[in-house]
Amino acid sequence: MLIFTKGNSKLMFCIGIIMLMLVVRDIVGIEIFDKLVVVVTIISMLCLNYEKLVYLVFFMFPLMCGVPGYLMTFAYIILVFKGPKLRSQQIVPLVIVALLEVINEPFRNVDGLYVGILSFLSFTAIFFYFLDELNRKYSVKKCLIYYGVGAAFTLIVIYSNMLIEYGLNSILSGMLRNGALGVADNDVTKMQGHLAMNANTIAYLSISVITIFSVLLIQTTTNRKTKWFYGCIIGVCLFSGLLSFSRTFVSVLALFIASLILTAKWKQKFKIINYLALLCAVIVYFYSDILLNMYDTFLGRIEDSNMATAGGRTVLFQLYNKAWLGNVSYIIFGAGVVSYWGTLKVYNAIHNGLQQIWVCLGIIGFLTYILRVSFYLFRCKEKRIIFYLPFFITLLIDQSIQFLAPYPLVLILLATLQMPQMINDDKR
Numbered sequence: 001m002l003i004f005t006k007g008n009s010k011l012m013f014c015i016g017i018i019m020l021m022l023v024v025r026d027i028v029g030i031e032i033f034d035k036l037v038v039v040v041t042i043i044s045m046l047c048l049n050y051e052k053l054v055y056l057v058f059f060m061f062p063l064m065c066g067v068p069g070y071l072m073t074f075a076y077i078i079l080v081f082k083g084p085k086l087r088s089q090q091i092v093p094l095v096i097v098a099l100l101e102v103i104n105e106p107f108r109n110v111d112g113l114y115v116g117i118l119s120f121l122s123f124t125a126i127f128f129y130f131l132d133e134l135n136r137k138y139s140v141k142k143c144l145i146y147y148g149v150g151a152a153f154t155l156i157v158i159y160s161n162m163l164i165e166y167g168l169n170s171i172l173s174g175m176l177r178n179g180a181l182g183v184a185d186n187d188v189t190k191m192q193g194h195l196a197m198n199a200n201t202i203a204y205l206s207i208s209v210i211t212i213f214s215v216l217l218i219q220t221t222t223n224r225k226t227k228w229f230y231g232c233i234i235g236v237c238l239f240s241g242l243l244s245f246s247r248t249f250v251s252v253l254a255l256f257i258a259s260l261i262l263t264a265k266w267k268q269k270f271k272i273i274n275y276l277a278l279l280c281a282v283i284v285y286f287y288s289d290i291l292l293n294m295y296d297t298f299l300g301r302i303e304d305s306n307m308a309t310a311g312g313r314t315v316l317f318q319l320y321n322k323a324w325l326g327n328v329s330y331i332i333f334g335a336g337v338v339s340y341w342g343t344l345k346v347y348n349a350i351h352n353g354l355q356q357i358w359v360c361l362g363i364i365g366f367l368t369y370i371l372r373v374s375f376y377l378f379r380c381k382e383k384r385i386i387f388y389l390p391f392f393i394t395l396l397i398d399q400s401i402q403f404l405a406p407y408p409l410v411l412i413l414l415a416t417l418q419m420p421q422m423i424n425d426d427k428r
Contacts (some may be wrong), residue, residue: 011052014044015059015146019153022066026157026195027164034068041067042074050082054138057126059146061415062154062205064408066195069119076125084137086129093128093372097121100361104336108343116338123407127414131376140421144212147415148233151209155202155240157195171243200401201409203249206241207397208412210234211256211390212419217275218260218268218386235279248400256393263385313351313400320350324359334362337404353395353403353413360404373417380420390416 018041025032041060045053057075064072080086098121105117162171197205217230241249257276261269323344324330335343337360340350350356358366377388394416403409 008052008055011048011055014048014056015149018044018060018063022063022153022157022195026066027160037067038071038074041071042078045075045078050079051138053078053082055142055146058143058415059150061147061408061411062151063195064411065154065197065201069122069407070115072122072126073118076122076129079126079129087132089372089375090129090132093368094121094125096368097124097361097365100333100365101337103333104360105338108336108339110339110342113338120337120405120407123410127410128372130414131372131417136421140418141216143418144216144415148209148213148237151205152233152236154195154197155206155236158197158202159240159243161194161196199244199246200248201406202244203241203246204394204397204401204409205412206237206244207249207252207256208390208394208416209237210241210253211393212416213237214256214260214272215386215390215419218264218271231275238279248397252393252397255396256389259389259393260386263389312348316346316348316351317355319346320344320355320359330359330362332362332364334358334360334365336360340405349402349405351401353398353401353409356402356404376417377420387420387422390419 018037021032021037021040024030025037045056048056057079060067060071060075101117101120105113110116159171213230213234217227217234220227220230238253241253257272261272264272323346324335327335330344334340340360341348344359350359354366357369361368377391391413394413398409398413401409403413
């Protein structure tokens with residue numbers, strides 16, 4: 001398999017050390033300070049060449065839910081130092097977003113404001129850095145594989161904690177949808193310092209990996225071990241996504257499967273149907289009792305009265321648009337990313353990814369993101385629609401959660417944006 005080749009031994013060692021520390025910290029329960037995790041990760045980044053450094057950064061994307069955000073600051077600096085010269089399309093969008101945030105935030109009295117701005121801009125810098133469609137010096141496929149490994153590891157640790165802390169019945173009943181999943185007492189304030197996500201973020205991460213690896217799987221014609229490896233990654237994320245009991249996840253997953261069958265070639269269509277049949281048979285045979293419990297929980301959520309407002313999201317959408325349109329400055333420059341919630345005085349955070357951009361960064365920021373991503377996708381020159389499906393499907397589920405804040409969420413969509421670039425791997 002691509003990631004277990006001899007030349008990757010140093011990278012695999014670095015990843016193994018990071019994983020071991022997080023398992024000891026989060027599952028075994030031995031205290032390991034965040035700074036130690038950051039120091040070990042930075043040393044690993046410094047020891048690797050540029051290509052392997054990129055793979056480590058992609059592996060870290062899902063882990064950012066449980067390590068300090070400023071790690072991405074160091075990652076960006078090291079990438080710039082070791083990598084090729086920055087291009088204008090990597091710098092200009094970052095400068096525009098940074099200026100908008102600086103304009104919006106400096107006079108507000110908010111705890112952790114400047115740390116928040118630094119974290120937000122670091123994740124934004126990583127986002128625009130990897131939207132460089134030319135002169136890649138690494139394999140996109142390997143980036144995505146390491147991303148999937150990081151995601152599967154993160155989800156396994158989170159659900160292992162949940163299982164140890166609360167038991168299987170609590171998980172299957174949907175009691176743990178709210179709060180800091182995988183953290184004792186389900187206390188949101190304790191999310192920092194642990195691998196922890198709320199249910200909607202688990203669904204978001206899971207759908208990104210499922211879509212990416214499903215496309216990789218049906219494109220693989222040889223090597224049975226690779227197929228099984230891809231299948232295991234999909235299985236972990238599929239099970240995790242279903243256990244989030246996200247109604248959006250199920251709807252978007254069904255849409256992806258239908259789109260995958262429609263856009264695939266004829267031989268691939270039969271391959272997809274066979275994979276689905278095998279997966280369904282395995283699940284029904286080994287997990288029939290669990291499926292019944294999950295079905296009851298999903299049925300209860302579907303019959304919930306808040307379905308009419310999509311869990312209150314349509315109300316939030318209207319309130320934030322009203323507050324945004326009520327101020328010309330907000331319309332042009334936005335209300336700021338770090339402290340928009342308190343500034344606009346709405347009872348909850350924005351739960352629509354695209355809306356969060358125009359509300360927080362105004363028309364200028366919204367056009368910056370839309371134009372940059374559009375030019376990137378246009379210049380990828382990948383004609384097969386199937387390679388764009390992960391991005392559009394993940395973007396769809398992003399319209400039920402957030403994008404800019406919490407800051408690591410941008411990395412999930414960024415991973416799906418890499419898929420159309422796989423055509424350039426052969427040119428390396």
